[in-house]
Amino acid sequence: MLTIESLTHLGMGRASDGQSLLPRVLPGEEVDVAQDGTMRIVTPSVDRVAAPCRHFKSCGGCAMQHATDAFVADWKQDIVVKAVQARGISPEFRNIVTSPPKSRRRAKLSGRRTKKGAMVGFHTRASDTLVQVPDCQLLTPALIASFPALEALTLLACSRKGEIDLTVTEAALGADVLIATDKELTPPLRVELAALANQHGLSRLVWNDEPVVTINPPTQDFGGTFVVPPPGAFLQATKHGEAALMSAVEEITTGAGRIIDLFAGCGTFTLPLARRAEVHAVEGEAAMLDALDRGWREGHELRRVTTETRDLFRRPLEPDELRHFEAAVIDPPRAGAEAQIDTLAVSDIKTIAMVSCNPVTFARDAKTLVEAGFAMPWVQVVDQFRWSPHVEIVAPFTRK
Incomplete structure (x- = not known):
């Protein structure tokens, strides 16, 4: 049995054995850790809550959904x-x-082809395992709505066993998407990508450093002045x-x-x-x-x-x-x-x-x-x- 004494700045729990760092725990909790590494919270903290996102335990995007908002603050x-x-x-x-919640307007996702099609999501913590996050509680509804487009893009941009990066930003007139891939951009593929962007209402689609199509300028509003940032800009x-x-x-x-x-x-x-x-x-x-x-x-x-x-x-x-x-x-x-x-x-x-x-x-x-x-x-x-x-x-x- 271990007692969690404090949290690191990354949200990992420092255990009473002086060496264990455990995820998804809170100070004061007593935790039973099995030989296979699985954990059971024996004595939960008063600050523990049910995670609002069903992807919390599998997705590596969040660290503190198991705590009250006041505790996290x-x-x-x-x-x-x-x-x-x-x-x-x-x-x-x-x-x-x-x-x-649901206010994050930009995300870097990964895409991978599967036997049944394609999947888009985040990696689990310190792993290559990819997890789909259709009910993510961080991203804006507009970003979640872009997932079908990102999956379709993955089918075109990803090799059988490879993986691509998809940087997607919410813009006023459709998602702004930057694809990072090793696959070559051929003229026929460019035509397919442009058609897909039109079909899904993307504002701009960029392949590595090469623009494919801009249907609507992906503007951002900075205090009433509108700017079209470069692809993937901060x-x-x-x-x-x-x-x-x-x-x-x-x-x-x-x-x-x-x-x-x-x-x-x-x-x-x-x-x-x-x-x-x-x-x-x-x-x-x-x-x-x-x-x-x-x-x-x-x-x-x-x-x-x-x-x-x-x-x-x-x-x-x-x-x-x-x-x-x-x-x-x-x-x-x-x-x-x-x-x-x-x-x-x-x-x-x-x-x-x-x-x-x-x-x-x-x-x-x-x-x-x-x-x-x-x-x-x-x-x-x-x-x-x-x-x-x-x-x-x-x-x-x-x-x-």
């Missing part, structure tokens, strides 16, 4: 609190914002989470007339901010900035937006380049932005809105700014990856 908030406190910082924490996971992050960024940068947006992507923050301020958007992927620029040029009542393609890991903006701006927004990948944070720390920038998807690198970069004389009055945790270990974080940094 506290657990996620605590991960960020501990990461920040480990760096000697103790800001106020606002109440966590959690996206509702988007915030839910519109709900994006709105929460944008609200915080707006609050932090209020009053700034010139803003620099670092790791700007396709304009998630740039374009809404351009309704009241001039914005310079910097991003390493030229295709994303091209999409942002087209959206701005076709937008209405926006102030001047300029763009710059630049690898901010290898060539961060220097203090003399930052002196023209009153505020900065920075939303780096999971690795954080150590080099760019170092130059921001010694610049004349008065206000920084930092967005992050990694508590560890967020805390590291926050410490650099605090030690340089910035105040970090509060932190907002946004959970748009419901039931997973992932979080988004946004916080203000202001010169004292």
Whole structure:
């Protein structure tokens, strides 16, 4: 018999034997583990609930559906609190914002041919086993409705024993689908794919890096400005989470007339901010900035937006380049932005809105700014990856 003492940041239960890490358990529970590895919860936690999704035990997409929403919210908030406190910082924490079920607008699925046709779904945890998820409680109804199209595409794009990746994004006028496959795109196959896209009402279909057909531009709405992102481009996971992050960024940068947006992507923050301020958007992927620029040029009542393609890991903006701006927004990948944070720390920038998807690198970069004389009055945790270990974080940094 083992007692679960705590959870790791990935949601695995640390057992009382000091070595076992068990999935789908909660602190305080007593668990009987058989020789074959199967588990039986002997004494359940008061925070244990029935998983809302019938795929929970077989699918590897969620880690925490067996716990109450309140427990998950506290657990996620605590991960960020501990990461920040480990760096000697103790800001106020606002109440966590959690996206509702069935709100995830983008997913990377896998497709495989079967004897009876094709299957599309997620892999089980740490496995090559593919599980169909027709009743997934994460994805939007529009993404679930695209599954028949994805299965039909799998029949055309997948070899007998191979597997393909399908990145599908909800767009206003039909799913935006990117296929990653080793199969050659032949002229006859292109015709079949275009017909299938028309039949299933897809907005755009891309084969590896090659567009097959665009029936309707797969636009995304960034604060009332419409952008057509490149295939597979990064988007915030839910519109709900994006709105929460944008609200915080707006609050932090209020009053700034010139803003620099670092790791700007396709304009998630740039374009809404351009309704009241001039914005310079910097991003390493030229295709994303091209999409942002087209959206701005076709937008209405926006102030001047300029763009710059630049690898901010290898060539961060220097203090003399930052002196023209009153505020900065920075939303780096999971690795954080150590080099760019170092130059921001010694610049004349008065206000920084930092967005992050990694508590560890967020805390590291926050410490650099605090030690340089910035105040970090509060932190907002946004959970748009419901039931997973992932979080988004946004916080203000202001010169004292």
